[in-house]
Amino acid sequence: MPRNQQILLASRPEGEATASNFKLVTTDTPALRDGQVLVRHHYLSLDPYMRGRMSDAKSYAAPQALGEVMIGGTVGEVVESRHPKFAPGDKVVGMGGWQDYAVVDAAQPGVLSKVQAGDGPGQVPLSHYLGAAGMPGVTAWYGLVKIIEPKPGQTVTVSAASGAVGSAYGALAKARGCRVVGIAGGKEKCDYVVNDLGFDACIDYKQYTDAGSLSKALKAACPDGIHGHFENVGGMVLDAVLSRINAHGRIALCGMIAGYNGAPVPLTYPQLLLTQRIRLEGFIVSEHMEVWPEALKELVGLVASGKLRPRETVASGLAAAPEAFLGMLKGRNFGKQLVKLV
Amino acid sequence: MPRNQQILLASRPEGEATASNFKLVTTDTPALRDGQVLVRHHYLSLDPYMRGRMSDAKSYAAPQALGEVMIGGTVGEVVESRHPKFAPGDKVVGMGGWQDYAVVDAAQPGVLSKVQAGDGPGQVPLSHYLGAAGMPGVTAWYGLVKIIEPKPGQTVTVSAASGAVGSAYGALAKARGCRVVGIAGGKEKCDYVVNDLGFDACIDYKQYTDAGSLSKALKAACPDGIHGHFENVGGMVLDAVLSRINAHGRIALCGMIAGYNGAPVPLTYPQLLLTQRIRLEGFIVSEHMEVWPEALKELVGLVASGKLRPRETVASGLAAAPEAFLGMLKGRNFGKQLVKLV
Known part of the structure; x- marks a missing residue:
């Protein structure tokens, strides 16, 4: 199994978040059990809501646990599968977190979705499933x-x-x-x-x-x-x-x-x-999952037809994620902030 | 025709409203034209929204004009009528303003409504049409x-x-x-x-x-x-x-x-x-007149059955209205603030 880089929440911010709140570690990815899928992440999404999860103040979601992999949306490719609905090579979107690989219990509904992605005319690039089509x-x-x-x-x-x-x-x-x-x-x-x-x-x-x-x-x-x-x-x-x-x-x-x-x-x-x-x-x-199919249909159409051409700011490699995230909170990104992991 | 006491808006408040923003005048009530009704007010309602009207800041309603009778809800009795739907003795509720009498163009829809009022068990006292039933x-x-x-x-x-x-x-x-x-x-x-x-x-x-x-x-x-x-x-x-x-x-x-x-x-x-x-x-x-019939039906029922027993603070005589109003803005009233005019 491949070695996996992960970024953990090391401490909660006091006031402004800083790079010292994060910690980069390297682990082995565990062997898959039945129903699990190993996903290699191509892109990690960085979003403002993550700042809220870093604190333990009352909010709509439970705080991110200390010492665990930071939460985050990801797109990637299945590299190994013990679930009948997923095969190596499938492009997938999920909440894989700040890491190069994720082991996903694919049986849970909604946790991993296959997407059609491509870079040609009328197609939607994979990264956009974290942005305009996500x-x-x-x-x-x-x-x-x-x-x-x-x-x-x-x-x-x-x-x-x-x-x-x-x-x-x-x-x-x-x-x-x-x-x-x-x-x-x-x-x-x-x-x-x-x-x-x-x-x-x-x-x-x-x-x-x-x-x-x-x-x-x-x-x-x-x-x-x-x-x-x-x-x-x-x-x-x-x-x-x-x-x-x-x-x-x-x-x-x-x-x-x-x-x-x-x-x-x-x-x-x-x-x-x-x-x-x-x-x-x-x-x-x-909290409004019921609108996703209707909304995504319109959004994918707008992107594929070129009517919505979203810009991306792409940091390179997992280790760059904390600085990219902190910069985004200050408005330094231009368009969707991503981290490219492959 | 009777002499009529009126309170006019004399000036706009700068900061806190004061008694000097109001002016008491006495005029003759004009002779009625066809379609008009002369109402003798029994009670004037004093409400927080009036403070907003005294200013000329942007708000949902046009400001109260300077030199005109202060706006206000009133209940009273028809004393003279040149409108076929109203007769002397009718109890009515309307927006007669801060004055003892009002000449009302009763043909305008909604400007004057007849009400059933009484002080016995199961009845609604007239003043409550300015409060719980208003x-x-x-x-x-x-x-x-x-x-x-x-x-x-x-x-x-x-x-x-x-x-x-x-x-x-x-x-x-x-x-x-x-x-x-x-x-x-x-x-x-x-x-x-x-x-x-x-x-x-x-x-x-x-x-x-x-x-x-x-x-x-x-x-x-x-x-x-x-x-x-x-x-x-x-x-x-x-x-x-x-x-x-x-x-x-x-x-x-x-x-x-x-x-x-x-x-x-x-x-x-x-x-x-x-x-x-x-x-x-x-x-x-x-802005939601469509709910009034349904709402009033329930409210009149609650009052008549004794389930809603609203308290009133009643000032006496039109000249007392400004001080009563200013006191209400400071929370000195206890329940609905009224001015009794007869």
Whole structure:
């Protein structure tokens, strides 16, 4: 059996997460038992939710156990199988964690899914099953379709617009006839959001030092106000959006990355939720598995047809995962953050 | 025609509202035109929403115009009518404003409604059509039934529990088999909430100086956590409730009286809306007229059967309205705040 590199959670962050919270180890992969599959990971997904799991504060999921392999989505190839539904060479997506190989009990429903992947025209590259055609894409779909429920012609906004969720959101919103305005950090990301992702406009929040000035920029980009907003960040961005949201606006609250590293980030004017009669809903997509087939069908179609061309930032080798993860929490990635493992 | 006392909005508050923002004038009531009705007001309702109308900040309703009669709900008796559907002696409820008499264009739908009122057993006193059997009662009904949607056995909470909305909320929640826990200011109000209104428990927020200690008191009163919350106040109370709300909890956001007098009151931990996957909805009941018949039927039944015995604080004479209103904003009223005009 091959040797396996793994990254464990070594300690819980106090305030900002650091590289010292992680530990790289090498182990032997155990021999397979009946029903098990050995998967060689091609890509590991790095996502903001992982920061939440590193803490033991009350949240929607149990904290990541200390000394165990960090949780994470993976795509890869079956290299050995003792399960009748999987054969060597199958491309699979699962939650294999921060490691080169995973031994998976493939009998558990939903734990490992076969996917069709390819790099040709009309095909979906394997890595995209961790992004636009995976959890981030379905997350965008759920927030837009099930919470915001936009009508054609309405204006919808999204923070972290150049990221995996934001890019899918933009394509899904355009497919529904919406005006879609992104918020992202830096000119390069904003140019990409407009030119490559097809957003109608994108605001560089780094040009603004307070919610008031960001609010003015939103007013210019959203002359009809904001009908629906998808929040990945929180803090100043959410304050500014709330100041421009229309009556009966909807907010899909999916991430508050601004507050993940310790100090809470307050909402400055919650009164606007009342005066504008807003419906705000926090959600995590893993609680809504029933939408996956419908959502993935649309997302795979958008990717295969070239209407959704998500960008990726790819770190190389498992040992690079901690720094890539910490950089992503600071917005240093551009598009979906991955680690390439083969 | 009788002489009419009126209270006008003389100026907009800067920060806290004061008596100098109001002006009492006396005028002649004009002669009626066809379709008009002259109503003598018996009671004027004083409500927190009026504070919002005094400002010209962006809100769900246009600001109250300067120099005009303050807006307000009223019950009274028709004293003269040039409309075929109304006759002298009819008891009516409407939005007559802060004045002794109102000339009403009764042809406008919904502007004036006849009610059955009486002080005997099984009857509803006239004043209650401004409270439990009126706008505050329907407000409680909408938030509980349409937003919180509690199941029997679930725990629901409400701030300003001894007030007109809170008292109706308690009776409606008990009728649905819920555990209902109030939050109110002072021992006297809390005793009333439990002993007279039939809440399972009531927490005196004045005993706590911060959200953390209030949160501990909520934990003791809500051993199964909080499934749904109705917010009238905002600020520390909402912070504390959020710290105890269960996954997939619902929050009906109806008032944020803590922030009505100027400085905004932030929400300290908006991240909990995400981690607990909360659905929060701001609403004003006047946008949901479709529920009024169903809601009023239940509320009138609860009052007439003695299951809902709302308390009233009654000021005497129109000139007392400003001080009574300002006191209500500080929580000095006990139950529904009214002004008796006859």
